[in-house]
Amino acid sequence: MAQAQVAVEKKQMRTPIESGCPDGMQYMHPLMVKNFGNWKYHDRPRPGVLHHVAYSGDEIWTVRVGTQRQLGPYEINLLCDIVDQYGEGYVRFTIRSNLEVMVSKWDKVGPLIQAFNDAGYPVGGTGNSVTMISHTQGWLHCDIPGTDASGVVKSLMDDLYTEFIKEEMPNRVHITTSCCQINCGGQGDIAINIQHTKPPKINHDLVANVCERPSVVARCPVAAIRPAMVNGKPSLEVDEKKCICCGACYPPCPPMQINDPVHSKLAIWVGGKNSNARSKPMFQKLVAAGLPNNPPRWPEVGAVVKKILYTYKKDARDWERVGDWVERIGWPRFFELTGLPFTKFHIDNWRGSRNSLNASTHIRF
Ligand code: SF4
Numbered sequence: 001m002a003q004a005q006v007a008v009e010k011k012q013m014r015t016p017i018e019s020g021c022p023d024g025m026q027y028m029h030p031l032m033v034k035n036f037g038n039w040k041y042h043d044r045p046r047p048g049v050l051h052h053v054a055y056s057g058d059e060i061w062t063v064r065v066g067t068q069r070q071l072g073p074y075e076i077n078l079l080c081d082i083v084d085q086y087g088e089g090y091v092r093f094t095i096r097s098n099l100e101v102m103v104s105k106w107d108k109v110g111p112l113i114q115a116f117n118d119a120g121y122p123v124g125g126t127g128n129s130v131t132m133i134s135h136t137q138g139w140l141h142c143d144i145p146g147t148d149a150s151g152v153v154k155s156l157m158d159d160l161y162t163e164f165i166k167e168e169m170p171n172r173v174h175i176t177t178s179c180c181q182i183n184c185g186g187q188g189d190i191a192i193n194i195q196h197t198k199p200p201k202i203n204h205d206l207v208a209n210v211c212e213r214p215s216v217v218a219r220c221p222v223a224a225i226r227p228a229m230v231n232g233k234p235s236l237e238v239d240e241k242k243c244i245c246c247g248a249c250y251p252p253c254p255p256m257q258i259n260d261p262v263h264s265k266l267a268i269w270v271g272g273k274n275s276n277a278r279s280k281p282m283f284q285k286l287v288a289a290g291l292p293n294n295p296p297r298w299p300e301v302g303a304v305v306k307k308i309l310y311t312y313k314k315d316a317r318d319w320e321r322v323g324d325w326v327e328r329i330g331w332p333r334f335f336e337l338t339g340l341p342f343t344k345f346h347i348d349n350w351r352g353s354r355n356s357l358n359a360s361t362h363i364r365f
């Protein structure tokens with residue numbers, strides 16, 4: 001009996017621990033659970049507020065609040081106290097780091113917004129606004145970033161605050177940032193991405209101990225890396241004429257350091273969208289490069305983003321996304337209106353581009 005018990009306990013110990021996202025239904029507002037899949041329509045009574053009406057006649061209002069994304073215990077407690085006091089205790093985060101608070105009565109919306117505003121949190125980001133900038137992890141969470149994320153994005157949003165709380169753009173504007181060139185950065189109407197401008201510097205003493213050399217060689221998209229013996233140790237070497245400074249070798253092999261305080265720059269891309277409303281999805285195009293990576297406020301980048309944004313706001317027709325606007329006026333006119341310099345580096349002469357970039361984002365087999 002005792003032996004059987006031990007066996008059972010051992011078996012229990014070997015049970016895998018499930019992790020990952022818990023079932024979201026348990027955290028949803030009861031009205032949302034009740035009317036799940038049975039919504040009749042929704043509208044926006046004011047910027048930052050969504051109003052959903054169900055076939056049952058139930059109504060729910062959602063207040064969207066911009067956050068600084070990296071929230072400490074103080075901020076989380078502050079926000080939760082507001083939700084408990086003025087809302088109904090239900091909250092969710094969006095992928096753009098907004099907080100959304102659901103309430104079942106319109107009367108609760110005004111005091112809730114006031115409480116968030118009094119605590120320094122803006123309400124907005126719906127409809128034709130500049131939505132909260134989506135960004136990658138930055139120095140706090142990732143091991144390969146060339147720049148920070150939340151801090152610089154917060155600084156940029158401080159500048160674009162009025163466009164977040166109003167809905168005065170021709171259409172929604174999605175801005176994204178990415179702290180390396182290769183991994184989780186997104187594309188957007190305006191995308192700010194790290195741009196390395198020098199090949200990696202190799203620490204040959206560490207390569208043999210740290211890197212799986214065939215994986216690193218395989219990772220280079222232009223076959224610029226080859227195995228080499230350096231000072232009697234197995235290492236790697238880079239053909240700098242071939243290297244396109246993408247940084248793909250750095251994550252699997254940290255001794256191939258590519259981040260550089262001077263030579264890692266920022267580039268701005270324009271016109272990307274995933275939506276297929278009114279026009280098909282589009283890839284973004286490079287419009288400005290070599291901007292200094294100057295955290296925490298990125299003043300040079302902010303100036304260019306604002307120049308593009310306000311030119312678009314003034315010149316685009318209603319419902320044109322940034323990419324639609326540029327398609328209509330043409331790229332020469334875009335550079336003329338924004339005053340950004342057009343250089344030879346804007347011409348895509350990479351021989352592989354015909355098969356990869358010269359395509360829509362519709363999946364084709
Ligand atoms: S974009 Fe690159 S550096 Fe930034 S979090 Fe993603 S993988 Fe890390």
Ligand code: SF4
Binds near residue numbers: 200222224225245247
């Ligand atoms: S930076 Fe990119 S192109 Fe250059 S060696 Fe590394 S993987 Fe190859």
